[in-house]
Amino acid sequence: MVIRVWVTAAAAVMALAGGVVAAPGAQAAAPGCSGASCTGKNPKRMNCPAYSLRGGSVRPGGGGPHVELRVSSVCHAAWARFGGKANESWRFKLDFKQNGKFLSYVTNASPYFAAYTQMVHNSLPYRACIEQDNGDRMVWACTDWF
Numbered sequence: 001m002v003i004r005v006w007v008t009a010a011a012a013v014m015a016l017a018g019g020v021v022a023a024p025g026a027q028a029a030a031p032g033c034s035g036a037s038c039t040g041k042n043p044k045r046m047n048c049p050a051y052s053l054r055g056g057s058v059r060p061g062g063g064g065p066h067v068e069l070r071v072s073s074v075c076h077a078a079w080a081r082f083g084g085k086a087n088e089s090w091r092f093k094l095d096f097k098q099n100g101k102f103l104s105y106v107t108n109a110s111p112y113f114a115a116y117t118q119m120v121h122n123s124l125p126y127r128a129c130i131e132q133d134n135g136d137r138m139v140w141a142c143t144d145w146f
Contacts, residue, residue: 031075038077038119039098040105048075048119057083058143060132065109067092069128069143070116077119078146080128082109093117095142096126122146 032046043050050070059066066083080094086109093106094117105117120126129142 031072033075033077033119035076035123036121038075039121039124040118043070043072043075043077043079043116043119046075046119048072048077050079050081054078054146056143058128058130058141060130060141061134062132064132065090065130067128067130069094069126069146071122072119075119076122078122078126079117079119080105081116082114084114085109085111087111091131093129093131093140094120094126095129096120096124098124 029047031048033041033048038046038048050072052071052073053068054071057066057068065086068081068083069078070081071078078094080092082090082092088108088111090109091106092109092115093104095102095104097103098120105120107115107117109115125145127143127145129140131138132141
């Protein structure tokens with residue numbers, strides 16, 4: 001009886017905290033895109049889990065929050081994710097190259113959640129960047145290209 005109450009309470013806490021509670025034997029929802037069809041789409045709405053931080057993260061030279069380069073092997077896509085909640089004045093982006101063009105998905109941090117960019121197919125060259133003030137003007141600190 002005590003174990004059942006504890007498990008029920010733990011499930012309720014996880015649900016309130018945004019955790020996923022699944023019945024035994026339940027399977028995760030299938031992703032809503034794969035590869036090129038993910039480009040320009042929202043990783044959460046497309047149910048694309050990020051299993052790695054390819055290229056790690058980058059932090060502005062003068063310090064401050066960081067941006068992560070996320071990759072989903074399930075969706076074959078990549079995106080940039082802000083490393084936590086932060087002031088909206090922080091901007092970050094995912095740069096990528098497609099059809100000979102240099103493109104970016106730019107977004108601002110959020111004080112309420114860890115913000116992220118749209119995705120790109122992970123066969124395209126991509127990198128994550130965070131904006132920093134170098135004293136004279138705003139510049140970007142970026143991961144390597146992948």
